[in-house]
Amino acid sequence: MNKHTYEEIGETIYTKKLENGLDVILLPKTEMAKTHGLFTTNYGSIDLEFVPIGKDELVTVPEGVAHFLEHKLFESEKGDVFADFSKQGASANAYTSFTKTAYLFTATDQIEKNVETLIDFVQDPYFTEQSVEKEKGIIAQEINMYDDQPDWQSFMGTIKAMFKHHPVNVDIAGTVESINKITKDDLYTCYNTFYHPENMTLFITGNFDPNRMMQLVERNQNRKDFKEMKELRRNFPVEPQEVATKEKKITMPVSITKCTVGIKEANLDISNEAFLKKDLLQGMILDHYFSKGGEFYQLLYEEQLIDDSFFFETNLDRNFGYTLIGSNSERPTEFADTLKEMLLRITNAKLTSETFERIKRKKIGKLLRSMNNLETMANLYTHYHILDLDFFSILSTVRALTFEDAQQFMQNWISEERLSVCTIAAE
Incomplete structure (x- = not known):
């Protein structure tokens, strides 16, 4: 574990790249009552064309898969992960942006248990054809809700006016038509490629002991097996300098x-x-x-x-x-x-x-x-x-x-x- 103290701001950070590639970053702040954990994958809505892990050919997936995955990961064979966090006194959430998907919790108690819950549910996908079809209706409602929000339409409308080819011009949640094309196989393909530890960062800050926390994370990861990731290849279209429309x-x-x-x-x-x-x-x-x-x-x-x-x-x-x-x-x-x-x-x-x-x-x-x-x-x-x-x-x-x-x-x-x-x- 590497320790680095930034004298200028009075902060000490602990980092380690685990054997499976996961970047673990710990920022203890013992003066704080609460602890915040953020588990992020370098994968967002713009990652529509890529080479899946273990494959050689580019694939293109439907728009909105990254956001769809965020929704689905909170469901496990055992039930709703939100309920688990709630029982442990934690507030949990997640978000998908153009470039990343993040899962998080904030708590003042049972910190180690909440950290394990955070890591485990993100690293334990469970998708069935039935649950995927059910989720399509839920996300379609969310898309329709955003379609009725002037602020969001102004944001995406301006993005679409600027970008001609780049997938940043696609709504993060996709469209009702695109999400209806998403299959269980699409979800597993994207998950297995982008949720590899090599492509993820775990950041924990707050009231905890860094040595004990790093040992906990390492033990957790040593119990799991991941395929080797040599290189993650994404593909983006050539985008002109000028805007798509004035x-x-x-x-x-x-x-x-x-x-x-x-x-x-x-x-x-x-x-x-x-x-x-x-x-x-x-x-x-x-x-x-x-x-x-x-x-x-x-x-x-x-x-x-x-x-x-x-x-x-x-x-x-x-x-x-x-x-x-x-x-x-x-x-x-x-x-x-x-x-x-x-x-x-x-x-x-x-x-x-x-x-x-x-x-x-x-x-x-x-x-x-x-x-x-x-x-x-x-x-x-x-x-x-x-x-x-x-x-x-x-x-x-x-x-x-x-x-x-x-x-x-x-x-x-x-x-x-x-x-x-x-x-x-x-x-």
Whole structure:
């Protein structure tokens, strides 16, 4: 077991890659009353085309399999896993994103038992034709529910407007038509390939003894057998730099129009160092201009183009990336035009070195605050770990960013061809 102390933030982390390939990361925080466990596979909704473990040929599976698997794993031959966690005083949950699926619990008691429950149910799939068919109806209801949510339709509508071929443009849950094509064999094929320990990370943080916890996890894994995984091969289509469509309009029964501008990120085939710089600067510059104290936010608010629903977010991965900025607006066309003009203006904007130092200090403060929350820290650490980056080293990266780094990033960040607008309007 490797021990690493980050003096700057006063944290000590314990890591070990087990013989079966599982990455175990322990962050003891004995001052905390609770413990949080997060078991994550590097597998999400975009992984539709791949070579199954033990095979040589690419296969394509129906859209929505990753999300379907998340649902099914909570059912075992013995019953409902949620009930097991509840009996042990734990709150459990799971989520599927474009790139990963995660299972988690939070508890203040019976920690070791809950950790074993977490690992065991994720590593013990049980699918029958009958249970798969039953689940299709449940997930179809969930899909129909999201179809009626303007916020989700705005999110996915903007993604679809930006991406032409990449499977990020497919709803995470799939469609009613696609999930009806899913078979028990599809689930086992995806499970056996992507839920291999070599492709997974177990992160535990909170009140526990790291040596005892690592021994528990190792004993658990030594009782199980997994096929050898040499290389995990995924396939993604070639995606153009420009957006699929400049404008997309969706009509729904809404009382006020919702408008989102998307920036399709480019030039992601870069080194780890360059990727992290881009990831950090993107968030920092967005926050500078569009947080409530930001210059562009103030202008949009004073012109009454936005309301309290205004938001911005950015997501950067190894083979896709996007930034979304949106709001409810009584004048959506004017909002979109003004926002696009603001974004393009960033290319030639002139920050001062003093301003950039303030931006850096604000980012450092946010990072430090995030480290006080077990759930947030577990998610962030795992996210960056899967990208082969160390979350606890980010503070030093932020401090090392220069004014010239920011200027260069801003000059190359946004172009007209990579902007899309999605509007959710009344029927």
